Amino acid sequence: MCGIVGIFLKDPKLEPQLGQMLASMLCVMTDRGPDSAGFAVYGNGKADHVKLSLRAVEGYDFAALADGLSTTAGGKPALSVRSTHAVIEVPAAKEADVRAALAAQYPDVAVVGAGSRMEIFKEVGLPKNVAARFDLAKMSGTHGIGHTRMATESAVTTAGAHPFSTGVDQCLVHNGSLSNHNDLRRNLTREGLTFATQNDSEVAAAYLTWRMQQGASLGEALKAGLDDLDGFFTFVVGTESGFGVLRDPIACKPAVMAETDQYVAFGSEYRALVDLPGIENAKVFEPEPATVYFWDRAA
């Protein structure tokens, strides 16, 4: 049970302010989710390279890790450390080797996301503190999604914080409570997907990944989710080029969107959107139930 936010910029002039906008939206949603917070930002990326978002304990020596991966990655990977997280950038061709090396040599480090542009950060604690420790306000990018969590049935841990990565450059935040996630998790495990938590939202993320592995587009995967995911949900998902929104057919969990010529924004509550530029004249609406919404930069 949570607050979720998302922003997708149409106007490149706003890109340097993305982090600041997302941070402000996230902090307003503290009441809905005081236990933990997290966000994904789609920033710069290099062709043929993959960014791996890594999480470890406070004070972890990521520089040593980057050094240690030099041989595997074919040169010392670019490293950006933010508190308990770090992003390393490696050639796409070396991603599998680097992941194998991470798993074998650095068992204390978790890969929380991977993509050409996506970076994911999440921690327990008040959203304000989480945004500050990762210096979200200074990040720039084309779009981002964020989440504040009030844990329902799974533990308050960093691993249980959103966003959950659903595949390369893909991630999901969720507000609601699924009612068939345990069976679905067992089925997806049989299909070869792995899970880090008992969290229902991670199952939703993995489900979308699985559908897309089967060849579905994100839109098709979300649509299929309407049949296969039971319970109450509002999802906001990010991809390399856009972001999407889906609510369950009953749509009890709140969702408000605002669209202007410059951006599309999502908030669990309107107040998450009040500080956005030009909000007074934005088209404000509530997404319809059981309807896939998608905004894409490529389009």
Added chain:
Amino acid sequence: MSAHNNVPRTLPRFSNTFDPHTLSEIRRAAATGIYDIRGAGTKRKLPHFDDLLFLGASISRYPLEGYREKCGTDVVLGTRFAKKPIHLKTPVTIAGMSFGSLSANAKDALGRGASAMGTSTTTGDGGMTPEERGSSKTLVYQYLPSRYGMNPDDLRKADAIEVVIGQGAKPGGGGMLLGQKITERVAGMRTLPAGIDQRSACRHPDWTGPDDLEIKIEELRELTDWEKPIYVKVGASRPYYDISLAVKSGADVVVLDGMQGGTAATQDVFIEHVGLPILAAIRPAVQALKDLGMHRKVQLIVSGGIRSGADVAKALALGADAVAIGTAALVALGDNDPSYEEEYQKLGTTAGAYDDWHEGKDPAGITTQDPLLSARLDPVKAGRRLANYLAVMTLEAQTIARACGKSHLHNLEPEDLVALTIEASAMAGVPLAGTEWIPGKGGY
């Protein structure tokens, strides 16, 4: 006589699977096409407080003298945020039961009995009647999904507000009130056409989940200037999570109703097959409070099958702050009384088994809106019976607490208890009598 007749015959044997009650239910369903609806709580045998015993004091601990050495029974509810917490003389409160399901006289009697003993009573689905407000010194106003009769004037008149999310008899379901009981007065209070079969909503109309509940609780506090304690009531199903989330949402008091808790009218399949017995629900609920550092700060009221002072003492020893009684209170008023046996027989049942509370034909005048039947219940005398019963329960609980060396009921602990069965031991988290073994806890 043929040889055949000399073969010894076995006795007719009923199936344990298809027992006579099951057979009768199949026939009833086949004849009517509607599930069985009834009142009261579960009738199946469940692990219960009867399976626990207290360890009285002797040499290692010292008991208190009855009647001389003080053993406190008072409880304060709503100390977390409310400006005006509730002070009760006994931890036995009266659970929410609606006017509509009960007659006005019955509601009046509950108020009289509870007030005489310095405890609280609770409204139900259908609003507050002047009778119960008048006779109840301390009245808890339920805030339910249907919001029948909900209004701000009564909200301000209440001493506490109970946001009802679920009920032990039917966690996940809404209430029912069938046409026979929707009289003009009941219909008027609920803004419904008289005589319809009313089914209450199972979810609140304007919030779902703890993040929105937090906002709803804030509204209720703002509406009442932060004076009144806000309770949150849940049916026992996932008590650890539900109690945690109620606390995170800002509740002052949480009410946990086990599956033995009664109902005016619900599907039998719901009553018998959904929820947890209260014995299994208290420890996880208390654990949730302890994990949040809120045990005894957010008070826990438990209900569902509380019948005696022994049950009260056991519930408190497991960590509850107070209990609520519903069915037991109705029996004290006169429900299912054998003096009406002839009339119960006419209704196809017998005193003690009558549970068709939804039909409104209660010979004792309690679960009815029929004016002639209602008039049978004298609210003064019935209120006196309830007060007597509450007094007995309180004295019984004190007797046990003193025997365990406690100067207040709230000082009873799980370590004062042992279990008679492995099931009860596992559920209540207290050792099997004569051992140090708690199933699932290891170490023995």
Added chain:
Amino acid sequence: MNAQTNLKAAPDETFDLGANPLRELNGALHKAGVETNARRWLVANPNGRHAVACGINAPLDVTIAGHVGYYCAGMNQQARVIIEGNAGVGVAENMMSGFVHVKGDASQAAGATAHGGMLLIDGNAGARCGISMKGVDIIVKGSIGHMSAFMGQAGSLIVFGDAGDALGDSLYEAKLFVRGTVKSLGADCIEKEMRDEHKAHLAEKLKAAGLEGSIDISEFKRYGSARRLYNFHIDNVDAY
């Protein structure tokens, strides 16, 4: 956001929610008109706050200069509350009397369980508008979302635009009037003949909202309960 407002005369009191706690505002509104003479209030900087101006029980005139969160004007009695922006979930929930006017859009469950008074929404209303309504009159100049008037018991819901899925599901005696299209009707809700008495009823409600003559009453269709589900019958089992 500045305290710019369409308030025609100067207010008796201005309360800045950006600088002062909500509890003080609601506490003051609960006393106003009873213990003080201040009747015209301006609330500045609401910024989507919840429970703004809830529980008033006096004939006050409260203008809120901006957007509000959940449960604005909840359980209102007597007061006239104008929201010069959008309203969050459950605006005017359980209102008893008075007038609540949302100049922008309203979120889910607008006017939920309200017993009386009038709720006027200039823009659109989200899902479950008028859920379990118990006597309130709701006028939406835009469109309404799915499951509106679910279990509506009494009162009128008047919609100038369109209605979403499952309008009036499990309806009791609430009266529904929709001018545009209805995506689908809920269980036990049917279109009913719009007779003169219903046109008169509609005209009376529009007049009360100050909308007399602004719209052609003959363009509305009336929906109500078929009353088939009032008592359980096995032949209706598909509807349960």
